[in-house]
Amino acid sequence: MPTTPPSPTHATGWRRPLQALALWFDTGAAPVEDGRDPDRIDWLRVLPFVGLHLACLGVVWVGFSWFALGTAVALYAARMFAITGFYHRYFSHKAFRTSRPVQFVFALVGAASVQRGPLWWAAHHRHHHRHADTEHDVHSPRHGFLHSHMGWFLTRRSFRTDLDSVRDLARFPELRLLDRYDILVPVLLATGLFGLGAWLETAFPGLGTNGPQLLVWGFFVSTVVLFHVTVTINSLAHRWGSRRFATRDDSRNNALLALLTFGEGWHNNHHHFPGSARQGFAWWELDLTYLGLRALAALGLVSDLRPVPAALRNVRREPA
Ligand SMILES: [Zn+2]
Numbered sequence: 001m002p003t004t005p006p007s008p009t010h011a012t013g014w015r016r017p018l019q020a021l022a023l024w025f026d027t028g029a030a031p032v033e034d035g036r037d038p039d040r041i042d043w044l045r046v047l048p049f050v051g052l053h054l055a056c057l058g059v060v061w062v063g064f065s066w067f068a069l070g071t072a073v074a075l076y077a078a079r080m081f082a083i084t085g086f087y088h089r090y091f092s093h094k095a096f097r098t099s100r101p102v103q104f105v106f107a108l109v110g111a112a113s114v115q116r117g118p119l120w121w122a123a124h125h126r127h128h129h130r131h132a133d134t135e136h137d138v139h140s141p142r143h144g145f146l147h148s149h150m151g152w153f154l155t156r157r158s159f160r161t162d163l164d165s166v167r168d169l170a171r172f173p174e175l176r177l178l179d180r181y182d183i184l185v186p187v188l189l190a191t192g193l194f195g196l197g198a199w200l201e202t203a204f205p206g207l208g209t210n211g212p213q214l215l216v217w218g219f220f221v222s223t224v225v226l227f228h229v230t231v232t233i234n235s236l237a238h239r240w241g242s243r244r245f246a247t248r249d250d251s252r253n254n255a256l257l258a259l260l261t262f263g264e265g266w267h268n269n270h271h272h273f274p275g276s277a278r279q280g281f282a283w284w285e286l287d288l289t290y291l292g293l294r295a296l297a298a299l300g301l302v303s304d305l306r307p308v309p310a311a312l313r314n315v316r317r318e319p320a
């Protein structure tokens, strides 16, 4: 069952950087309490996030190969599906059912996206739906566009996982473990890509790849693009697009974002009925995640995909 978070310890002098460092590896470590504003960006803690972006500059040195680009695209697609299908539609909204092993496998793939653990992600997302675009919504663009895109989770206030919001998920120790040590899976992926590239360099030199190249394209570039596309749903999808339903928030439907995020861009539909496994309500609203979930259902890996109730599809239209 959920445990109470450790009490903050008062940090002075050299203890503060050491505690920030501890949080890189163990998100359950005692938080730093130095009286600073919890809504300010916590630069020490987010240095790895900054480093992730800087490492993309490595493309200048490692060069290009079609194999490395293909790996980046494949890892974008697999992880985007895990984020949209599982972190979002399953863990956050329970829009379908699955077994504990399948739940864990997709939690692992989602964790490889470097978007924190499944409990943290779901807890913040449930909070967003409860308070969308009100003063309590931590990532509403009403509080600043850049803040809604990425500023919000760089602050100390958003660092903790609110276990009370995700008690249904917190009863699985394997999910709590992934959530607490959220750096583990990304480091394993990065190391694996470097090793694979080094092996391919000697085993299949015709591919033109190597360890550093596969690391930069497959991990850093793919992860940074995946991250920024994912969070457009918090920022752009509450600003840019059309509104089919008169929801109480600013959510929009946007075909381009839906394409890039495998269906999440039908965000006004989603805020209208968040419990559905499907976010493209009309036949022409392409929702690749839903198609993927249908495929998993055909294989017997997931079940009970929740549909959109017919009565909800055509109500509360936004006045023209
Ligand atoms: Zn939203």
Ligand SMILES: [Zn+2]
Residues within 6 Å of the ligand: 088, 092, 093, 125, 129, 270, 274
């Ligand atoms: Zn949602």
